[in-house]
Amino acid sequence: MGAKKPALHFVRRQVARILRQVLAGNTQHRALASIKSLVYKPSIVAKKATLALICNTLKYLPVIKDIVHSVGLLQGRKNKGQDELFYVLTHDLLFEQEILPSGKEEIFVLSRKAALRAAFVRLMMKKNVTEIDGLLPTESRQLQSCDIPRYVRVNTLQITVDEALEKLEELGAKVDELLPDLLVLPPGTDLHDHSLVLQGSIFLQSKASCIPAHVLSPDPDWEVLDACASPGNKTVHLAALMKGKGRVTACELHKKRLQVLQDTVKRAGANNIQVKHQDFLKLDPNASDYRKVRAILLDPSCSGSGTTVQRMDHLLPVANDDPEFQHDAQRIDRLASFQKAALCHALSFPAVERVVYSTCSVNQRENEDVVQSVLEHARSHKFKLGTVLPNWPHRGLPVFDGAQHLLRTDALRDKTDGFFVALFVRERSQTFEQQRKRKSSEIEERKTKRKKKKQKKLN
The missing domain is CATH 1.10.940 (N-utilizing Substance Protein B Homolog; Chain A)
Incomplete structure (x- = not known):
């Protein structure tokens, strides 16, 4: 006592x-x-x-x-x-x-x-x-009872999924059904001090946050650009998907956030990432450093309204006083203007074949409205909307023809952050569908091998 x-x-x-x-x-x-x-x-x-x-x-x-x-x-x-x-x-x-x-x-x-x-x-x-x-309040009770699993992304630059699974299996870890490098653990599992986290072998990252890099799906030898990179979880995810090959250029404008990005890259052991203290909007698409970029991940500043549960902002008194507390119209308009400018800029890089636009926002103004506003510009550069994770049941809000290609996640429904993802594919690129089918086949093959291994272990 x-x-x-x-x-x-x-x-x-x-x-x-x-x-x-x-x-x-x-x-x-x-x-x-x-x-x-x-x-x-x-x-x-x-x-x-x-x-x-x-x-x-x-x-x-x-x-x-x-x-x-x-x-x-x-x-x-x-x-x-x-x-x-x-x-x-x-x-x-x-x-x-x-x-x-x-x-x-x-x-x-x-x-x-x-x-x-x-x-x-x-x-x-x-x-x-x-x-x-x-x-x-009823809405407050719903959010507070939302038991979101603990997701961890395996950093395959350091450790295989099977090795990570074996080390975390006693905690109830399972491989996610959708994303092959993501493990799912029971809600409330605390891994902040776990050795795998501290050494960068696994990253505490939500399921929704892992989707954009998978959708971009860059080939290992490509040059890729992460436009607004800090804190760097998606950046190092791209590096891992590229098997440590090719090059990922990670841009971050703000100095303090740049340090966070550099720390993340170092912890991941991602040697194919080049960090730049640079404003993405000021990059010259035709400069020698960028004219060979084949894919761009654009996850720009947003309201963060989809991360309410993760950040626990729903616990703040102001959230109970005003359910729309994150939906300040002027702030959203400013963010949407920047998001549109950044997306148009991403679509202007001459060799780019794929652009993924994602936000951790649930606001239509930052999501479907931004995508719709750039469609004409996208078409002028020979881009069309690709279907994001075709098997995902929840699509974009039906506010324009083509919104069915977009993807949305929801905290209460999907047990992860609220995210929005759009994919732009250059029409001259004939290999995207073939690559997507090949990767789906590889995922199924790994699942089959894992099941056989588990069955053999039980026998």
């Missing part, structure tokens, strides 16, 4: 600091940093307990605030900087977690224990519910 007191005391204050940082983004209708990125900083200890407590406190924060203010818990207190700690302590009190008098804040909350619990009961009676989840 002696070790438990200071541990809880410290974790709660750590959670309160993170909560303060997260709530600071409310005025911008966006978290200043994702909850996970704040929790998984090197300075944070007891990460699993910290993540659980911050998520649960945020989940029930509207209820907690209602109760705290109804009993005047924060009134008359001089140090307003401790509000978040009182929210955390009230959370633990409501959920009957042990609170010991290890600090003056704990002592004060314990002195108001009866009043806080009575206020909770009154609120439940007022709302005519029998459990605390009944106090949450």
